[in-house]
Amino acid sequence: xxxxxxxxxxxxxxxxxxxxxxxxxxxxxxxxxxxxxxxxxxxxxxxxxxxxxxxxxxxxxxxxxxxxxxxxxxxxxxxxxxxxxxxxxxxxxxxxxxxxxxxxxxxxxxxxxxxxxxxxxxxxxxxxxxxxxxxxxxxxxxxxxxxxxxxxxxxxxxx
Amino acid sequence: xxxxxxxxxxxxxxxxxxxxxxxxxxxxxxxxxxxxxxxxxxxxxxxxxxxxxxxxxxxxxxxxxxxxxxxxxxxxxxxxxxxxxxxxxxxxxxxxxxxxxxxxxxxxxxxxxxxxxxxxxxxxxxxxxxxxxxxxxxxxxxxxxxxxxxxxxxxxxxxxxxxxxxxxxxxxxxxxxxxxx
Numbered sequence: 001x002x003x004x005x006x007x008x009x010x011x012x013x014x015x016x017x018x019x020x021x022x023x024x025x026x027x028x029x030x031x032x033x034x035x036x037x038x039x040x041x042x043x044x045x046x047x048x049x050x051x052x053x054x055x056x057x058x059x060x061x062x063x064x065x066x067x068x069x070x071x072x073x074x075x076x077x078x079x080x081x082x083x084x085x086x087x088x089x090x091x092x093x094x095x096x097x098x099x100x101x102x103x104x105x106x107x108x109x110x111x112x113x114x115x116x117x118x119x120x121x122x123x124x125x126x127x128x129x130x131x132x133x134x135x136x137x138x139x140x141x142x143x144x145x146x147x148x149x150x151x152x153x154x155x156x157x158x159x
Numbered sequence: 160x161x162x163x164x165x166x167x168x169x170x171x172x173x174x175x176x177x178x179x180x181x182x183x184x185x186x187x188x189x190x191x192x193x194x195x196x197x198x199x200x201x202x203x204x205x206x207x208x209x210x211x212x213x214x215x216x217x218x219x220x221x222x223x224x225x226x227x228x229x230x231x232x233x234x235x236x237x238x239x240x241x242x243x244x245x246x247x248x249x250x251x252x253x254x255x256x257x258x259x260x261x262x263x264x265x266x267x268x269x270x271x272x273x274x275x276x277x278x279x280x281x282x283x284x285x286x287x288x289x290x291x292x293x294x295x296x297x298x299x300x301x302x303x304x305x306x307x308x309x310x311x312x313x314x315x316x317x318x319x320x321x322x323x324x325x326x327x328x329x330x331x332x333x334x335x336x337x338x339x340x
Contacts, residue, residue: 085279148286
């Protein structure tokens, strides 16, 4: 992908996960050694914490958002900055869709910086993880984005 | 770095305020990046990519070697072989399973609110960690903010983390907001 082909309003190919099950949640919790009871102890989650069910880990969702962006920029680009809030709770049975939309573009040094809004919606379209991101991509006939990435290559980029 | 509140603080005592800005030492992950933990990570996120599994592909890429997913370091500072068993307190019906020492090397946050949620992250990303590399992390409590929520008082804790390899290559910088309620 080249910077010159990116337009404001462009939507990224979505990344869809699910339907999520207790198995998906426990697989992540075990892999990360995350012992927060709300992710595996139904009685604790519902009776003690008053939640509707065990919850899909926010720590898991963030990597799906990173996947959304890294898939889009490809091996020529770099996911520079990403931020998001966990505002919604997701439970077993939910299907989660990570999405992104271009909100701005900027030439920075020899590279292109693309700003995006991102998020993750459930099967009912309810947004649970709104956020923003900035990615760096190659310009037509420009050099490859340096790796490891150093933002000094962007000069005075404001993204 | 701030300590702020919208009204009279119930939980942000002087004992809490002095924690703002305190930095941990550079803490070393308990072991180098292992192929099995990388596999379990991308299996759990359901993200299969050659850069995680294919030595030949990686050798021809900008990475030169197989890598772990970009966010992998955030979860790699696990329980060490001699660390306390986090399940020891599971017979306590009010124990939620989460340490209030939010990062290795940081002091605990003695706020007596029973619930905890992850509020979100801000990341700046620099490079992937390779299989076999050792990682270091340094953390600090960046801010504490107390607010009145729908279900009562809440305290937002911002934790800033830096991750790098043992050789000094930057991996990522993050600010994580944890919510006590």
